[in-house]
Amino acid sequence: MKINKTVLSIAIFYNIINFLFWLHISTMSNATSMIYIFIFPSFWIISIVVVAILAFRNKATWFQKGYKTSTIVGLFFCTPIFFLFVRSVQSPGSYCNSSGYMTQNGYTYKYESWIYNTGSRQVVKYWKADEENCDTCDSSHFKRDSTWVYLNKKKDTVKVETYKNGKLISVRK
Numbered sequence: 143m144k145i146n147k148t149v150l151s152i153a154i155f156y157n158i159i160n161f162l163f164w165l166h167i168s169t170m171s172n173a174t175s176m177i178y179i180f181i182f183p184s185f186w187i188i189s190i191v192v193v194a195i196l197a198f199r200n201k202a203t204w205f206q207k208g209y210k211t212s213t214i215v216g217l218f219f220c221t222p223i224f225f226l227f228v229r230s231v232q233s234p235g236s237y238c239n240s241s242g243y244m245t246q247n248g249y250t251y252k253y254e255s256w257i258y259n260t261g262s263r264q265v266v267k268y269w270k271a272d273e274e275n276c277d278t279c280d281s282s283h284f285k286r287d288s289t290w291v292y293l294n295k296k297k298d299t300v301k302v303e304t305y306k307n308g309k310l311i312s313v314r315k
Contacts, residue, residue: 143208143211143212144208144209144212145209145212146204146209146212146213146216148196148200148204149193149204149212149213149216149217149220150212150216152193152196152216152220153216153217153219153220156189156193156219156220157219157224157225159185160182160185160222160225163178163181163182163185164229182222186221186222189220190220190221193217193220197213197217233259234259235258235259236256236257236258236259236264237256237257237259238254238255238256239255239256239257240254240255241253241254241255243276243277245274245275245276245277248272248274249270249271249272249273249274250270250271250273250274250275250276250277250279250284251268251269251270251271251287252268252269252270252271252277252284253266253267253268253269254266254267258295260295262293262295262296262297263293263297264292264293265290265291265292265293266290266291267286267290268286268287268288268289268290268305269281269284269285269286269287270284270285270287270288270307271283271284271285285305285307285308286305286308286309286310287305287306287307287308288304288305289302289303289304289305290302290303290304290305300315301313301314301315302314
């Protein structure tokens with residue numbers, strides 16, 4: 143089997159650009175990164191069209207008996223399928239959906255709502271600081287507080303943890 147160096151080079155270049163786009167997204171704020179909803183599909187469509195034209199123009203060479211396997215594998219890596227597969231494997235199972243602060247009775251309460259990638263809730267976590275209006279304080283001011291109910295993806299309770307003043311009081315499974 144011979145290796146189609148042209149298709150291999152295109153596939154490497156294509157995936158490096160995808161990776162650089164993804165790195166750039168991770169440094170942007172959520173609202174600004176929304177531009178990539180248009181950039182990624184545009185890049186993928188243009189790339190697929192260019193590679194398809196090149197494959198059609200070079201079909202006599204690229205699809206010869208010796209080059210056929212490496213050409214097909216290389217062309218597969220020039221599609222978004224490989225990139226999307228890697229991203230789905232690499233993505234976390236859950237993420238922080240929302241967070242916030244609330245001041246009440248001389249304390250500042252902080253919460254985080256975590257959800258699974260499927261959209262169902264995983265847990266809501268609570269912390270308490272002994273100061274008012276402590277929404278700019280670092281995390282060392284906050285102690286775990288209240289009841290944290292962990293759910294699985296089917297929304298069944300997995301465990302319940304109860305905290306008071308940063309100490310774990312009880313765990314029920």
